[in-house]
Amino acid sequence: MPREPIGILGAGWVGSVTAACFAELGHDVVVRDVDPERIRLFSSGRAPFHEPGLGAHLERNGSRLRFTEDAGEVFGSARIVFVCVGTPSTHSGDADLSAVHRVLDELPDVDERVLLVMKSTVPVGTGEKVRNALDARGLAHVGYVSNPEFLAEGSAIRDFMHPDRVVVGAYAEAEGDAVARLYEPLGAHIVRSDVASAEMIKLASNAFLVTRISFINEIANVCEVTGADVVKVAEAIGLDHRLGPHFLRAGIGYGGSCFPKDSLALKQLAANSGYHFQLLSAVIEVNELQKRRVVHKLQKHLGSLRGKRDALLGLSFKPDTDDMREAPSIVLAGRLLAEGVEVRGWDPVALEEARRRLAGVALSDSLLETVDGADAAVIVTEWPELRGLASDEVRAGMRTPFIVDGRNLLDPEETRAAGFVYEGIGRAASLLAELPETPERDSEAAL
Numbered sequence: 411m412p413r414e415p416i417g418i419l420g421a422g423w424v425g426s427v428t429a430a431c432f433a434e435l436g437h438d439v440v441v442r443d444v445d446p447e448r449i450r451l452f453s454s455g456r457a458p459f460h461e462p463g464l465g466a467h468l469e470r471n472g473s474r475l476r477f478t479e480d481a482g483e484v485f486g487s488a489r490i491v492f493v494c495v496g497t498p499s500t501h502s503g504d505a506d507l508s509a510v511h512r513v514l515d516e517l518p519d520v521d522e523r524v525l526l527v528m529k530s531t532v533p534v535g536t537g538e539k540v541r542n543a544l545d546a547r548g549l550a551h552v553g554y555v556s557n558p559e560f561l562a563e564g565s566a567i568r569d570f571m572h573p574d575r576v577v578v579g580a581y582a583e584a585e586g587d588a589v590a591r592l593y594e595p596l597g598a599h600i601v602r603s604d605v606a607s608a609e610m611i612k613l614a615s616n617a618f619l620v621t622r623i624s625f626i627n628e629i630a631n632v633c634e635v636t637g638a639d640v641v642k643v644a645e646a647i648g649l650d651h652r653l654g655p656h657f658l659r660a661g662i663g664y665g666g667s668c669f670p671k672d673s674l675a676l677k678q679l680a681a682n683s684g685y686h687f688q689l690l691s692a693v694i695e696v697n698e699l700q701k702r703r704v705v706h707k708l709q710k711h712l713g714s715l716r717g718k719r720d721a722l723l724g725l726s727f728k729p730d731t732d733d734m735r736e737a738p739s740i741v742l743a744g745r746l747l748a749e750g751v752e753v754r755g756w757d758p759v760a761l762e763e764a765r766r767r768l769a770g771v772a773l774s775d776s777l778l779e780t781v782d783g784a785d786a787a788v789i790v791t792e793w794p795e796l797r798g799l800a801s802d803e804v805r806a807g808m809r810t811p812f813i814v815d816g817r818n819l820l821d822p823e824e825t826r827a828a829g830f831v832y833e834g835i836g837r838a839a840s841l842l843a844e845l846p847e848t849p850e851r852d853s854e855a856a857l
């Protein structure tokens with residue numbers, strides 16, 4: 411296989427995983443980032459964030475990976491350059507494309523053919539604007555391909571190496587071929603399309619995934635008032651081959667670096683074009699409300715929350731990552747602090763990040779210390795370590811043995827049998843469970 415030197419602009423999650431995986435496939439890869447600290451860490455073989463398998467990939471392929479602050483080094487050595495810069499939300503909810511524009515500004519007036527491959531999630535129409543800008547600069551020989559990423563944090567290396575599909579949207583067939591060839595060793599299903607469709611595939615995929623999450627969350631909320639169990643309902647829905655089992659886990663809402671911003675960006679993209687995307691607007695609103703429902707569950711059992719002590723267990727937006735961007739724990743902590751709650755937080759890997767984002771929350775890496783004297787323990791993120799939460803030790807330490815399971819991680823019957831009052835999401839039996847009138851520490855009799 412011919413091994414192309416590859417350039418990567420942006421050493422964030424997507425850029426660093428893409429770099430490590432192309433190096434694993436045998437390519438020499440040069441990665442550029444504007445953050446000197448990030449470059450220093452990667453150059454010493456370490457990743458500045460927690461992503462399973464990334465460290466091993468970086469180590470194994472160190473000889474093929476180069477990290478630099480200099481964009482010129484990238485364009486000097488690679489003909490195929492992936493753009494993996496961030497596209498966060500602006501205040502208006504549109505995607506902020508300033509980092510993409512900076513890439514174009516830094517592109518030297520190359521004489522040779524260079525292919526820019528857009529991996530960052532961008533609004534539909536971005537490719538066309540970039541194409542026009544390149545042509546206007548006399549850089550018609552610089553190619554442009556849209557190749558959106560579908561990497562989920564925590565499983566990003568696996569998602570890259572074993573993709574469901576690879577999307578390649580191109581203006582010129584040969585440019586699409588050059589990118590598609592890079593993925594051939596993966597044996598992946600490669601979808602070839604025009605650039606605008608490739609851009610839309612990414613946005614629509616994420617919009618559909620969040621629609622499934624908000625859908626099952628609303629079903630869960632209706633389950634709670636009608637006596638059904640959403641876990642059983644979702645299991646049976648998922649067995650329909652037309653629907654499939656994925657993204658039907660009810661919980662306290664989605665977060666992360668992609669779903670909230672990309673769904674908002676698609677809603678705004680439609681709105682900017684004069685179309686009101688009603689369904690997506692509702693999906694986003696359901697998610698906002700879902701994060702807050704936990705507060706009502708706490709009030710239902712504890713009455714006024716002022717002066718109560720609550721333990722938030724799991725602070726990252728999902729397990730296997732230390733990423734706290736748009737994590738439901740942030741909204742929940744804010745709401746509880748506003749209610750006058752003494753909030754404690756535990757997470758196995760995200761404490762450093764949590765210190766920056768959760769002012770006023772007492773943080774610890776000891777689960778027992780976090781639940782000690784608590785009136786409620788709330789599972790916010792389904793870390794495997796929390797499967798054993800309903801233990802004698804935890805029950806004995808809590809002021810009231812009350813668990814709100816925001817991810818339906820625990821078995822309700824077993825948890826209740828272990829002496830806890832249990833509230834899940836969309837699990838009707840919780841309607842029957844009440845805390846004792848006068849909560850007594852470690853009092854099984856009262857339950």
Ligand code: UDX
Pocket residue numbers: 559560561562563564616623656657658659660661662663664665666667668669727728
């Ligand atoms: C997502 C997409 O999966 C990926 O393809 C895209 O490129 C980037 O965004 P990621 O944000 O890493 O990846 O996480 P993902 O595993 O998809 O979960 C996102 C959020 O949805 C999490 O907060 C998770 O807890 C929540 N979720 C997911 C649910 O609440 N229920 C589910 O059934 C699935």
